[in-house]
Amino acid sequence: MNKIIFLLMMVVGGVVLAQTNLPATKVKAPAKPKAPTEINSDAADFHMNIHQAIYRGHVVVVDPQVRMTCTWMLVDLPTGGDHLNHVLAVTNVVVDFVDQKGQTNHVTAAQAVYDYKVVGAMTNETVTFSGNPIVEMPTMTIYSEPLVWDRAANKYHFTEPRMISKDTGTNGPAQKLF
Amino acid sequence: MKFKAAIWQRPDLNGARLCRRPAAAIRKLLRLTLRAQPRSAKIRIRALPAIFNPAVGAAIFLFVGMNDPAQQLPVGHATDFTSNQYFEPPHGQQVKMKLSGAEALPLPGGLLDVRQLRVETFALDGKTEVVVRAPQCTYAPLDGVANSAGHMELHSGDGRLHVEGDGFLWRQTSSSLTISNHVRTLIDMPGATMSGT
16 A cells, blocks of 8 residues: 555656656747837927927937937927828937948938838838038948938938048049949 | 827907906906806815905916816815816817816916826827826916926827926917927837838
């Protein structure tokens, strides 16, 4: 009888141990929520009737991908959960971001206009710089008026660009870069 | 998220404009106020000194929404008050704006010192559009202007927009809000592309 009880206890204990030694099931890590866009400024005016905000003085926009500073900025506030679709930044506009190649991009201009539009299945997301726009990358500096940064396609669109390679320091001829 | 709803309702001053003597008009308004029958017991009235001061009494009357006689009418020093403003017919049963505060004190010049202000605006479907909170503000009912040197916060009902800052001026007529210092806005954009990196 004692043997039977002992065997039963061994069996039950073995099952319990087997259960406790089960490999942990792989739990899929939840997707990291995208950080919101943060805008800081000295002062701001919110016009509720037209869903518009105007930021004044030391405007700093921090996006997960981009950091922008300027002196004055107009934002069409999204309604009904829509995407932010229009931003106008004026005076001393500076945009910094890291591109897909890991290169830092430093853009300066007098004005920048951000537009986001979805047409059918196409998403158009562009930033148009004007007022002596300059892109500084580790290897080159590019001048173009205007300068369009296609965020959806990760491309710059230049108009008669002028490029200065930082390797040689020479002022090269206009080149088709992208 | 919509911002079209006005947080403060501009007082209807037609009666006062028609009168050649403003003081007489205010007294007339006060008589109307005293006749109004409150519906809710949410407002506790501690004292009624303002009814003897036509300007202050009228201001408080206008503050809580003279346009809607169904609203509650705190007179004098009110605590834990709530006032609802309703949509125009045919949606007259739906709340458009809910204004509440821990305390409202009458100030000289027809102003009100409101503590722990909370304003909620609603869409026609009942969803919260905007919530504004301020520990303290001064409200001028006749001008439709509220201001404070203190902190304020605004967030949208869907939680995608959050604004805070120090020192604000709210103009009721133009539904505009100016924040004077340290403005911080957080915008949570749905489906934002991860491009550009």
